[in-house]
Amino acid sequence: MEKFRLVTAAFAISLAALALALFTQLLTSSLPAVERFGLTFLFDTIWDPVMEVFGALPFVYGTLVTSLIALLIAVPLSIGAAVFLTQYVPTRTSYLLSFLIEIIAAIPSVVIGLWGIFVLIPFMRDPLGTFLVECLGFIPLFQGPVFGPSIMTGAIILAIMIIPIITSITKDAINTTPELQREGLVALGSTRWEVITKIILPYARPGIIGGVMLGLGRAVGETMAITMVIGNTPSIPASLLAPGDTLASVIANQFSEATSAIHTSALIELGLILFVITVVINICARLILRREVARE
Amino acid sequence: MNLRTRKMKGNAMIILVALAFVIIMIPLMSMLYMIAIRGIGAISLEFLTSLPTPPGEPGGGVGNAIQGSLMLVATASAISIPISIMAAVYISEYRGKLSSAIELITDVLSGTPSIVAGVFIYVLIIPRTGFSALAGSLALSVLMIPTVTIASYESLKAVPNHIREAAIALGVPKWKTSLFVVLRSAMIGIGTGVILGIARISGETAPLLFTALGNMYWNEGLLQPTSALPLLIYNYATSPYRSWQAQAWGAAFILLVIVLLLNIGVRIVARKR
Numbered sequence: 409m410e411k412f413r414l415v416t417a418a419f420a421i422s423l424a425a426l427a428l429a430l431f432t433q434l435l436t437s438s439l440p441a442v443e444r445f446g447l448t449f450l451f452d453t454i455w456d457p458v459m460e461v462f463g464a465l466p467f468v469y470g471t472l473v474t475s476l477i478a479l480l481i482a483v484p485l486s487i488g489a490a491v492f493l494t495q496y497v498p499t500r501t502s503y504l505l506s507f508l509i510e511i512i513a514a515i516p517s518v519v520i521g522l523w524g525i526f527v528l529i530p531f532m533r534d535p536l537g538t539f540l541v542e543c544l545g546f547i548p549l550f551q552g553p554v555f556g557p558s559i560m561t562g563a564i565i566l567a568i569m570i571i572p573i574i575t576s577i578t579k580d581a582i583n584t585t586p587e588l589q590r591e592g593l594v595a596l597g598s599t600r601w602e603v604i605t606k607i608i609l610p611y612a613r614p615g616i617i618g619g620v621m622l623g624l625g626r627a628v629g630e631t632m633a634i635t636m637v638i639g640n641t642p643s644i645p646a647s648l649l650a651p652g653d654t655l656a657s658v659i660a661n662q663f664s665e666a667t668s669a670i671h672t673s674a675l676i677e678l679g680l681i682l683f684v685i686t687v688v689i690n691i692c693a694r695l696i697l698r699r700e701v702a703r704e
Numbered sequence: 705m706n707l708r709t710r711k712m713k714g715n716a717m718i719i720l721v722a723l724a725f726v727i728i729m730i731p732l733m734s735m736l737y738m739i740a741i742r743g744i745g746a747i748s749l750e751f752l753t754s755l756p757t758p759p760g761e762p763g764g765g766v767g768n769a770i771q772g773s774l775m776l777v778a779t780a781s782a783i784s785i786p787i788s789i790m791a792a793v794y795i796s797e798y799r800g801k802l803s804s805a806i807e808l809i810t811d812v813l814s815g816t817p818s819i820v821a822g823v824f825i826y827v828l829i830i831p832r833t834g835f836s837a838l839a840g841s842l843a844l845s846v847l848m849i850p851t852v853t854i855a856s857y858e859s860l861k862a863v864p865n866h867i868r869e870a871a872i873a874l875g876v877p878k879w880k881t882s883l884f885v886v887l888r889s890a891m892i893g894i895g896t897g898v899i900l901g902i903a904r905i906s907g908e909t910a911p912l913l914f915t916a917l918g919n920m921y922w923n924e925g926l927l928q929p930t931s932a933l934p935l936l937i938y939n940y941a942t943s944p945y946r947s948w949q950a951q952a953w954g955a956a957f958i959l960l961v962i963v964l965l966l967n968i969g970v971r972i973v974a975r976k977r
Contacts, residue, residue, distance in 0.1 A: 410877075410878060410879060411879075412878070412879030412882065412883070413794075413798055413878075413879070415790065416790050416791070416793045416794035416797070416798070416882075417794050417798070417802070419786075419787055419790035419791040419794065420790075420791040420794035420795060420802070420803065420806045421802075421806070422787060422791070423787075423791050423806055423809060423810055423813065423849065423850070423853065424805070424806055424809050426813065426846065426849070427809050427812065427813050429824075429828070430813075430816070430820070430824050430846070433824055433827050433828055434820070434823065434824060434827070437827040484724065485724045485727055485728055486724075486728075487724075488720060488721040488723070488724025488725070489721070489724045489725040489728055491721045492718075492721035492722050492724065492725045493725070495721075496718055496721065496722070505725065507971070508729065508732065509728060509732075510967075511732065511964065511967070512728075512731075512732050514903065514963055514964060514967045515735065515907075515960060515963070516906070516907025516908070516909070516934060516959055516960070516963060517818075517907065517908075517909065517910075518907065518909040518934045518937045518938050518941075518956075519735070519739065519907065519937065519956045519959060519960055520735065521938070521941065522937055522941045522952055522953070522956050523731075523734070523735045523738060523739070525941055525942070526738070526941075526949075527734055527735075527738055528731075568731045571728055575728075599710050599711055599713075599714040600714055601713060601714035601717045601718075602710070602714070604717075622815075625815050626815075628817070629815065629816070629817025629818070629819070629820070630817070631817060631818055631819040631909075631910040632818075632909045632910055632934075632938060636938070636941065636942060656817055656819045656910070659819050659823060660819055660910055660913055663822075663823065663826070663913065663914050664913060664914045664917070675823075676823055676827060679819065679820050679823040679824075682817055682819070682820060683816065683817065683820045686815050686816070686817055686820075687812055687815070689815075690811065690812050690814075690815035691808075691812060694808070694811050694812070
């Protein structure tokens with residue numbers, strides 16, 4: 409056998425080894441917490457390092473709720489922007505405007521968090537939060553009082569951060585629509601908008617779903633920006649305008665000052681849960697997108 | 705529906721999709737504006753070159769954070785780039801069950817949350833060695849390797865097959881073909897991936913929180929804890945001190961300029977080719 413092949417194979421296998429090591433290290437280090445709390449860890453709502461009672465539910469809730477609201481905000485905006493950039497704007501302008509959206513993806517998370525602390529949180533406190541309470545306050549989800557740092561603030565930050573990836577994949581999916589079908593519908597007298605809703609979006613749908621899944625994966629794992637604006641309170645508040653916490657943010661916040669070995673182990677178990685969730689989401693997203701590529 | 709209402713509906717929709725784009729631009733413009741306004745005000749020669757001062761004392765800077773960031777990113781690149789390129793050559797040039805399995809694993813690894821990379825390196829080495837710049841670089845590598853590997857094998861796969869066939873027809877052995885023909889043709893794409901990977905890890909904070917840890921003084925080598933620009937921004941932004949908060953904007957400005965220059969530079973080069 410070729411030596412070169414073996415050498416490159418060794419490097420390639422080292423990536424698989426890295427994935428395996430990641431999983432096993434997290435698993436073995438969270439064993440103390442797993443043994444002590446068992447399955448109740450997943451369903452317990454109390455997280456109290458002083459009493460050494462640890463339940464993951466507030467963080468799982470925070471992660472899922474912030475990510476889902478982020479999707480609710482980001483998906484329509486991203487699809488709208490993708491349609492705008494691919495259908496209504498000349499190619500050259502589109503390239504430039506797309507680049508602006510991609511800049512958002514390049515801004516480091518901690519810098520977005522800094523903006524969140526000094527711009528978004530004050531904005532949440534005054535016009536937006538008060539407005540939501542006044543208009544929608546009868547729904548428990550939008551009950552006052554208004555806090556600046558809150559689950560809603562975190563969700564908005566996440567939405568900003570996942571818009572670039574969803575927009576870019578939606579644009580790619582739209583661009584694969586066969587030209588003949590578009591032309592056919594135009595020849596039958598359709599307006600541009602009818603071509604978009606009847607041909608382009610249905611055709612691009614699987615690609616868009618893949619992009620949304622990738623965005624979800626990103627949102628779930630996002631750490632710094634959301635840690636800086638969510639308020640870091642391990643509870644399950646009824647209102648979205650109250651502070652919360654996510655899997656990633658509680659690790660970032662408490663890991664280096666963990667009070668006991670079992671506290672560290674519980675935090676690592678949260679990391680393991682987070683890792684497993686993102687792996688599952690990412691595999692689904694890749695499978696959807698790969699099937700797309702195969703279809704073309 | 706008659707033609708007029710259909711056309712009106714179409715026009716209304718143009719406004720809606722354009723509005724979606726405008727809404728997306730609002731936070732971006734606000735970020736760029738705030739970072740420019742508050743950031744530039746904080747920057748001076750002293751800010752770029754001196755050590756931090758305790759809160760309340762005037763002056764002080766981010767010199768050691770810049771030094772630390774350079775050290776972390778350089779070390780992480782030195783670890784990640786060779787591993788990534790070699791792995792990518794295997795994935796692209798030796799197609800088979802193993803290489804597609806590794807391709808999928810790399811895809812999945814690229815979604816690893818940054819905080820998980822930090823926890824992983826922490827449990828792997830910190831209890832034995834203590835906090836260090838090297839540990840921080842390793843945590844950054846966990847994030848950089850999958851990104852650069854993916855970019856590399858995608859550029860390698862884009863090299864047309866007839867180039868490989870031409871080399872083999874000339875009697876060039878496969879390893880030489882891969883190394884000197886295919887890899888060379890893909891160099892621009894791989895370079896782009898490497899630079900984007902560097903840009904990404906320059907801004908990463910979460911993996912450094914409990915590996916590189918941070919340091920108020922100059923760094924004295926890879927085995928000591930070190931400061932870094934993103935760590936400093938996080939610590940200063942979440943501190944209650946006004947002077948530190950002002951300096952967080954200055955540091956954010958420097959970091960953003962570096963990251964954007966890398967991103968824009970790469971695009972210009974890649975587009976010219």
